[in-house]
Amino acid sequence: MLRNVLLAAGLAMLTAAPLLAQTTNSGTDKFAQLDQLLPTPNSFRTASGAPGADYWQQRADYNIRVTLDDNTQSIKGSEDITYTNLSPDVLTYLWVQLDQNILDKNSITTATQVGQVQEKMSFQAMDYLMRSDFDGGFKIESVKLKGGKALPYTINHTMMRVDLPTPLRPKQAVTFSVAWHYNINDQLKISERSGYEFFPEDKNYLYEIAQFYPRMAVYNDVRGWQHKQFLGNGEFTLPFGDYRVSITAPADHVVGATGVLQNPDQVLTATQRKRLAQAEGAKKPVLIVTQMEAEQAEQKRAKGTKTWTYAAKNVRDFAWASSRKFIWDAMQIRQAGKPVLCMSYYPKEGNPLWGKYSTEVVAHTIKTYSKHTIDYEYPVAISVHGPVGGMEYPMLCFNGGRPEKDGTYSAERKYGMISVIIHEVGHNFFPMIINSDERQWSWMDEGLNTFVQYLTEQEWERGYPSRRGEPQNIVEYMRTDKSLQTPIMTNSESVLQFGPNAYAKPATGLNILRETILGRELFDHAFKTYAQRWAYKHPEPADFFRTMEDASGTDLDWFWRGWFYTTDHSDLSLEGVKWYTVDSKNPEIENAKRREMLNSAPQTLSQQRNLQDIKKTLVDEKPELKDFYNNYDPTATTAADKARYQQYVKQLSPQQQSRLSAGLHFYELDLRNVGGLTMPVIVQMTYEDGKTEMVNIPAEIWRKNNEHVTKVFITPKPVVSFALDPYLQTADTDLSNNSFPRKLAPSRFELYQQQMQAAPNPMQQQSTSQQGQPAGGGSSTGGTN
Known part of the structure; x- marks a missing residue:
């Protein structure tokens, strides 16, 4: 560090000079408003982000009948769709989504699929190519108007x-029917x-069935x-409506679905109905179908079929699952005074x-997201x-996470399963209720959902190993080459690195907003306001951005611009520090400082070498060459010095004297700002006595110069070091330039031996030494009656 001594009158330079230096700016103004982009x-x-007085949305109600063929793994169905036009427009045709056609031999997805043939390929990779x-x-069989007239x-x-x-x-409303069939993949x-x-x-x-019926596309005021x-990447945007779905399956199958079962007396046994009633007051899951019962069903093949009928109100989609392998458990919670039956269906595996x-986990997710x-x-x-790693639908989701065959599992498998359930159940809120356009903007459901997933994980267990949400976890992605990144505000099908871009980066940005930029109180109010405004409606990005600003009372255009519209990364550098003290004019104090500096100055x-090589100088040999200055002490205080000081002090006001x-x-x-992404400047000062102080400077410090600023700190005691972002709040990609004096930022490398056999998980290792105990440490039936 450098100590400079300034005259008291020169203090004005400390504020004036940096302001002049910040009036220039190069490139795009990172604090320009988003008006032209929204x-x-x-x-x-x-403009506030709320639905307007004339907001409208369409409605589609369904009556669906499907049959599952367990011999050919196919589905045959028919549906009646009642489409209500609540727009101000006249419609001469309707658009219906045929999502299963992504698996058609001539699909665009197959035609545009890219890949390479490797010298060594797994059978799974070959299956994907083929x-x-x-x-x-x-296979559309017919499309008819109500009454039977064929529609073109x-x-x-x-x-x-x-x-x-x-x-x-x-x-006006129109009702038409569609008949179809298709093969299940x-x-x-x-x-x-x-x-x-x-x-x-x-x-x-085991069947997990979705996108199984032709579904109405969205018609709205935006596009x-x-x-x-x-x-494939851009998922679904759908209108709300009421559903009644009848699912015919083998008689020994258990069928779970979106909505409420309408005919339990026809499809459930008396024992199963009794257990369901017990689940309504249970504080832990009650088994409706036990593992023993499921294993017995696996070994038999009942003749005939059963039809399960489910109904759901004001939902945007419908999905279901069916298998004779299902264990089924349930537990009821109350949310805002209303009962919610939380349930799981899973095979013994x-x-x-x-x-x-x-x-x-289902119950915890519903409570925390709410x-x-x-x-x-x-x-x-x-x-x-079942087989799907993770996918969401209203009231029902498909989740992976299977233990080893011996019932043991790694910590990664356990927390991975819990996380995927939280994530997919959380999708009930984003986008099943807060119904954004997934086909256009994946981040509006995946990113917002991943953010609340992070909050929910942290409420599940102290120190939960969340993969996404913490700023430090996005650093690796932010460091990647810009050619491999796209802005968050990119259409779903054009996004590169889909997981980091659509899930992790928006979730991390919201966490930074909550913890560092707005604070929890302002953020939580604004985020909840957005959810309340757009529940059961179709929000767009501008509605989210504007609501967050409107409800927090904070201009965040600079944040949306940098984090969502660019691929800039966060890298703030503390280039240097200058240390100044005020010249007190007191000769005794200032001379003592000069003496200390002179005595501590290092020899060149x-x-x-001269001390060693030159035994005597000429003046040493001839003392008569010495004069006044050979004995003069420039740091000595004279009576004249004291008199001048007293005269100077008399001219100052009491306030000026105290400053000295x-x-x-x-x-x-x-x-x-090396990375280009505008961020708050978080400074930690460590004092000479070991105590620390944190200062959080808003991002607006960069508003007049987006690249380079100086900031003056005034402290009553000496500072020995400064550090930027010590608690890793801003996803800074280079910590080596965050400290002054500089500190080495540790990195690690890993040594490995090729073709190492995977070690058993810790639970598996322990179970081999404790024979006779269940490997998973729990009941083999997975619950209690």
């Missing part, structure tokens, strides 16, 4: 246009959002029909993990374990 507010969507051999996709239709890959015989005017060979898993040990199938093709955790967003209003919430190399004698320390920090 749509113009109107009567449908206001997925076009699977005869997938909807045109299929454009994953979209179908249905031409209406007469224009559908505002406030083997999820282990063709990994999609639904499918089946075959268990060769007992020759049974009219959302009929962008389904290519999921135990002991699933019986111990799944339904408890606290941070809106109260969960649906009557059920379901987690299903030449001076050190206060002994304050002035530190000028030279700050540079």
